[in-house]
Amino acid sequence: MRRRSAEVLLIALISTGLSACALQGAPSFALFGAYFPDWMLVAALGILAAGAARVVMVATGLAEVIPFQLLTCVSVGVTISILVWLIWFAR
Numbered sequence: 001m002r003r004r005s006a007e008v009l010l011i012a013l014i015s016t017g018l019s020a021c022a023l024q025g026a027p028s029f030a031l032f033g034a035y036f037p038d039w040m041l042v043a044a045l046g047i048l049a050a051g052a053a054r055v056v057m058v059a060t061g062l063a064e065v066i067p068f069q070l071l072t073c074v075s076v077g078v079t080i081s082i083l084v085w086l087i088w089f090a091r
Helices: 002-020 039-060 069-089
Strands: 028-031 033-036
Touching: 033 039, 039 069
Parallel strands: none
Antiparallel strands: 028 033
């Protein structure tokens, strides 16, 4: 009996996570007649921002001063991605 209650509780907890799914579909935008997911554009902008951060660090000499450059560039990319998502796509 106790095992059955635990199973029911587990199923109820798992199904609450599914309640956020919407019927309207994935967020997307039209580009050249095709629909692309929003996250693809946000990810591409984040990758470009991380690359730009690396170029700026090397050009200014910060690459020799800042430790953990990969983590720094990834952090810049993620920050830009989140900001773009919040400003442009958050409805």
